[in-house]
Amino acid sequence: MDKSVSPHSTNDGEKKSKGIKSLLPIAAFVKPYKVMVILALIALIVTAAVALSLGQGVKLVIDSGFVASSTSQLNVAAMSMIAMILLLAVGTFFRFYLMSWLGERVVADMRKAVLEKIVFLHPNYFEENRSAEITSRLTTDTTLLQSIIGSSFSMALRSSLTLVGGLVMLFVTNLKLSLIVVAFVPLVLLPMFAFGKKVRRLASSSQDAIADIGTYATEIIQNIKVVQSYTQEPAECKAFADEVESAFDVAKARIKQRALLIAIAIFSIFGAITVMLWVGGSDVIAGNITAGDLAAFVFYAVMVAMSVATIAEVYSELQRAAGAAQRLLQLLEVKSDLLSPEHDAPLDVSLGTAIDIKQLSFSYPSRPTQLALNQINLTVNQGEVVAIVGPSGAGKSTLFEMLQRFYDPQQGAITLNGIDIRSLPLAQLRKLMGLVPQNPVLFSADVMHNIRYGKPTASEEEVINAAKKAHAHEFIEALPEGYNSFLGEQGVRLSGGQKQRIAIARAILKDPSILLLDEATSALDSESEFHVQAALVELMKNRTTLIIAHRLSTVKHADSIVVMEQGKVVNQGKHHMLIESDPLYQRLCQLQFEGA
Structure with missing residues (x-):
């Protein structure tokens, strides 16, 4: 298995400079829900104000109730406290x-936005x-952001309000004791910022390590038959264990930094409270302040301490979320190399579609110095059936990808009917074409969904008719739930030939102007091939068809045969002409077609 890690577009230096600022673009997703934000802020302010008022309630209970030994005043103070606590509960x-709600809603919108970006990106990106x-960015990173927006951010705001309000109330209650508390604040804040940067870097590395684990596991599961056939289960388990241990080492370092941060904050906070209690207790004994004042002060001091501790913990979570936000925003900022034109060219396909390829040269971005297609010239007239043959690596499949504009030359x-395909909207271009690949792709859904993928608006009757033309109806009906039978991941419950016929039914249902058949009958037995070939012959009437062929029956019935080698068209003609004049075609017939 390939365990190489793709380079990340954002380096560590950039991550350091951005920090929590990486979360700012998330505000664009929050903006549509301003009313909910305002209501949440109102509830936040109310609960913070009520929480701060509880300190005065404590003072009232002690001074007016306990110290004054007045039952009526104690009852009033207690009822006031209960009323404030009820208001606090409702506000909370x-x-x-x-x-x-806001966290869930924003993350749902982000997931949709990311997927909408991904599905329109150029294939080379993948x-x-x-x-x-x-996938990890779409799931793990967005889940982390949901926790931040829905919980941690709320806690940070609430703690910030209570911190500021608590400090104000501390100074109002007792100036001398307040100065003691304030003196300890830098001891808490400085480690928070120092450790926070380390936590953020380690959190980003941790997320990347988790993505590596997911990648490796997915690869093993998708290729489980290969793993088992080569008896590589122990080796893969060991390799996966190494990936997991690497992720654990990164997580362990992150946890250590967070634990140190929290430990320092707790020691500083409760150390300050202890000193404050000692000084305050001395003042109560000396008669400088009342017991109620000290109790209220302790209440506010604990509130400030809890707020600082919460901010310290949430700050590290925000640092962690900053890394997740950066990765998501990287995806949202990717620009597709393939764009639809601003002004559509008029394309009339009512009378059919002709293909003209002129001086076409192309090399894949990963191999820029190696031409996959070299000066291709080819004309396919309306209604013609053209077979493309050649050895592996000749450029046959690449030509199909260029026709669908997965790449630009x-x-x-x-050109289609004289119009450059780059002048056509991508959706319009690809709707004109129906592809049946050599290895058909089926989705983890039922048969009906997989066939209807060629035409989502098709009725059940249309789907069944397409399946009958592809000679798939009989085996579909034999499935446990017929057309509603779940096919498993990548159609694992079907044989190769059955998958192929589902794919052919999908193409028949699409009813395209241009058919692209990439060895469409290669996985069928002789009897099925005969019936499907008959269906395809009917389907190919009045359509322009290109076939990558490895079977003699397909080649012999084509209007023209294109022979390719090393990305070039080396010959073109009918079967009887090429078999006599072209040595490469003769060799292909001997090697690939003689079995047929």
């Missing part, structure tokens, strides 16, 4: 609900970036 309910890592052009 609304604060928690609104902030949690060759350079691992699918499991992209470095030189030359492809």
Whole structure:
């Protein structure tokens, strides 16, 4: 298995400079829900104000009730406390609900935005970036942000308000004791910022390590039959264990930094409270302040201490979220190399579609010095069936990808009815074409969904008719739930030939102007191939068809045969002409077609 890690576009230096500022662009996703934000802030302010008022309630209970030994005053003070606590509980309910709702809503929107970006990116992006890592960003990173927006951010705001309010009330209650508390604040804040940077860097590395684990596990699971056939289970378990241990080492370092941060904050905070209690107790004994004043002061001091501790912990979470936000925003900022034109060219396909390829040259971005296609010239008239043959690596599949504009050429052009395909909207271009690949792709859904993928609006009757034309209806009906049968991941519950016929039914249902058949019958037995070939012949009527062929029956019935080698068209003609005049075609017939 390939355990190489794709380079991340953002280096450590950039991550250091951005920090929590990376979370600012998330505000664009929060903006549509301003009303909910305002309501949540109101609930937040109310609960903070009520929490601060509890300190005065404590003072009232002690001075008016205990010290004054007045039952009536004690009852009034207690009832006042209960009323404030009830208001605090109601406010907390609304604060928690609104902030949690906001977190879930924003993350749902972000996931949709990321997927909407991903599905329109150029295919080359997925060759350079691992699918499991992209999936990790879409799931793990967004889940982390949901926790931050819905919980941690709310806690940070609440703690900030109570910290400021608590400090004000401390100074109002007793200036001397307040100065003692304030003197300890730098001892808490300085380690928080120092350790916070380390936590953020380690958190980002931890997220990357988790993505690596997901990538490796996905690769093993997807290729489990290969792993087992080569008896590589122990080796893969060991390799996976190494990946897990590497992620654990990074997580361990992150946890250590967070633990140190929290430990220093707790020692500083409660050390300050202890000193403050000693000084305050001395003043109560000396008669300088009342017991109620000291109790209120202790209440506010504990509130300030808890607020600072919460901010210290949440700050490290925010640092962690900053790394996740950076990775998500990287995805959202990626620009596709393939864009639809601003002004659409008029394309009339009512009378059919002709293909003209002129001086086409192309090399893959990963191999820029190696031409996959070299000066290709090819004309396919409306309604023609053209077979493309050649050895492996000749450029046959690349030509199909260029026709669907998965890549743009470095030189030359492809035109449909005289119009460059780069002048057409991508959706319009690809709707004109129906592809049946050599290895058909089926989704983890039922048969109906997989066939209907060719035409989502198709009725059930249309789907069944397409399946009958592809000679798939009989085996579909034999499945446990017929057309509603779940096929498993990548259609694992079907044979190769059955998958192929589902893919053919999908193409038949799409009813395209251009058919691209990449060895469409290669996985069928002789009887199925005969019936499907008959269906394809019917389907190919009045359509322009290109076939990558490895079977003699397909080649012999084509209007023209294109022979390719090393990215070039080396010959073109009918079967009987090429078999006599072209040595490469003769060799291909001997090697690939003689079995047929």
